[in-house]
Amino acid sequence: MMSNLSKQRFRSAIFIVLLCFILSIRVPVIVIQWEDGKELLFDSFQLKWIHSVEKEEWIELYEREGDELVLKKTYFKTFGAGTPYDEKGTTVKDGYVVMDIDHTYDELLLTISENVKTTIVLMEKEIPLYKFIESYETATVSVHRLSVFTIMWEGLN
Template sequence: MTNKNNTKRWLWGIGILILLAIFFIKIPVFVFEFEERTYFLMEDSFQLKWIHSVEKEEWIETYEMQEDELYLSETRFKTFGAGVPSSAQETQLENGFVKMNVDIRYPELNLTVSENVKTTIITEDSEIPIYTFASDYDVVHITNRRIHLWQLFMGGKL
């Protein structure tokens, strides 16, 4: 009888610890807020890729989490044109791309997505065509923040 009671107490204790974790532990995520849905990306960084509207060439930016900001560490493009950073820490040619190491921080990004420019998120494991998550020219709001575990279950995962 004592063994059963001890097992029940352990199970209740573990259950309470899990519930406390779900409601009190926060984890860092990138948050992608579309008009009707929120998605979370549990990575330390991601790349944002699109086709430039003027040059019609790929453009790729690398964003990292730094505290409560989005840190743009690198940008890659094939031709100089509109939107190219005016200053960079280092510039080099790599695999047909001009690669610029930059140091720009943003509190948030408000990104207009479009099938025309194929707005895509690249992670370690996959490419996510976020233009398929919304209508053409909808805006996705991108931030990074610490969220409770229960919030992760309420939103979607990219």
């Protein structure tokens, strides 16, 4: 029969093993990185900017599917230079042409610019990247597998 001290040590050992296991689990998250090493972690986002020719807002909705980024929809106000055209999956909502895209990317390279107001939208909160990343600096958006511990730590910093 185990003594109370032995039972307590056994429970502590089990707790430590479980904690180590949980903290070592790696989950896929979307990460944005730029030159000075800062990162934002998220699972889906919108990318907004002002089109350089049309001078109208353009919005893209991205989601993580497994270890890939998927451009799900794009929203724009006018057809013009660089605008995709496909009648299938195209609707109009609140003054925007909305297109279903479903295009997969390993990573996105964003050139940040104050001129086009490069902005990320996370959970309806806008993060104007152009305000704290130098103009014409490149940011990379990709999926990384990070440990739960890393995600918790990044969330606290």
